[in-house]
Amino acid sequence: MRVDMIILEYHPIVGGAQRQLAMVAPRLQALGVEVRVLTRRYAGLPAYEEIDGIPVHRLPAPGPKLTAALSFTLSALAAIRRQPPDLIHAYSLFSPLTTAVWAKKLMDIPVVVKILRGGPLGDVDRLRHKPFGQRRLSHYRRQVDAFITISQEIEAELAEIGVPAARRVFIPNGVDLERFQPLTENEKRLRRQQLQLPEGPLAIYTGRLAPEKRVDQLVSIWPAVCNQYPKASLLLLGDGPEAASLRQRAGTSVLFYGRVDDVHTYLQAADLFVLPSATEGLSNALLEAMAAGLPSLVTAVGGAPDIIEHGQSGWLIPPDSVEELQTAVISLLGNKALQQALGRQARQKIVAEFGLDSVAAALYSLYTAVL
Structure with a gap:
């Protein structure tokens, strides 16, 4: 099974989503999943490297915000077309999911998306306030095969916009139990x-x-x-x-x-x-x-x-x-x-x-x- 993980930023740019992906990817590899990370390239970072055995492709996204988003989507689609995965896992409802949904339309590749945050300033709330946001939410509701939620708050937001329960899957963030443990x-x-x-x-x-x-x-x-x-x-x-x-x-x-x-x-x-x-x-x-x-x-x-x-x-x-x-x-x-x-x-x-x-x-x- 080959899975492309699409995320806007990745190591050494570190946030919650990046840390989760970095920790879970090697464990997916151990289960037989071939993981590839597609992310944006920032100044000073190589276009390609392996991190903990995971291939990371950093794709060009020059220009101001809107132009950068379009450039990243086109670059990622080209990479996907050259080496199509069996499934795409997008992180957030923004450029990563836009790319994944286009890949599904063009190459019939299944798509799952992880919603990173709920509530005010969360994924759903932010997308609602973007140009054509409601239309995009409606489109994603029809196209995405599964929405990964990490809280009941996000579950409720997806239910409100009409995502069926069968396509809402709760999978929490995880933690390294050996590294983080109590002391006497x-x-x-x-x-x-x-x-x-x-x-x-x-x-x-x-x-x-x-x-x-x-x-x-x-x-x-x-x-x-x-x-x-x-x-x-x-x-x-x-x-x-x-x-x-x-x-x-x-x-x-x-x-x-x-x-x-x-x-x-x-x-x-x-x-x-x-x-x-x-x-x-x-x-x-x-x-x-x-x-x-x-x-x-x-x-x-x-x-x-x-x-x-x-x-x-x-x-x-x-x-x-x-x-x-x-x-x-x-x-x-x-x-x-x-x-x-x-x-x-x-x-x-x-x-x-x-x-x-x-x-x-x-x-x-x-x-x-x-x-």
Whole structure:
């Protein structure tokens, strides 16, 4: 079985979708799927390379936004025509799916698409507001063989636009259970020493420093947290457009680490994971924190309410409620027993349902059914 994965950006440009594809592709290869990645070429990156045994073709997409999208579609169609796959797996409702649907029309190749995010600024919402968006949604509804969803929010949006239940398939994001696992309290103390982290309560955020993540709200409440816990520290792992402004606003107890490869080591050293986003798909950062046995305080957006039982496997608050964010952070940092209970249940949930091998097996079953 030959499957082309079409995604706008790929390694070394890394986001949630890119990380998921990079982790699941080798596991699909192990199941007998020949995976090829088609993505856009950016300056300084080679046109072709193999990453972890996966061939990656970077295709030209010059010019402004609309021209670049058209150029990418034409380049990808040419690559598909030269070496037709058995199936195309598109990531998002935008250029990747446009390309895949044209390939289906021209070469009768089945298409599945993964919806990356729901809610405001999600795939469906964004496409609705683009030129001819409603017409494109209607067209995709007829042409796509299966829509992969990662949250009940996305399921509901697809149902609303008329995608039949038989073509909506829930396959969650996955997490590396060996890499992200809990440490004992003694191991945790040693890990803090190895990373030269401060003593005292330690909260952590991992992900992009972008407006929709609402990291500014987390930084804004941190002085109040430190009033309650003078030795408390906040670790921010990641980079993005808000990095500079956040650094200007943050006090000395907010520590910026930028992008790091060994995220798991910092998660294992922390006491609390916080994700205050206004919108999400199914957050890889959340899955990783839960797998590492961390109690997670997250906003009830995207897939978070699907995987967290409030007060059992994590803590949910409404988005954009700074007061509730502050209250919850202070409460959780001061309750070690609750931290441990939430962390244990979180780990159990992830092990039971979100391992990468399970995700790869579900994708393989879907591909087989579509073919």
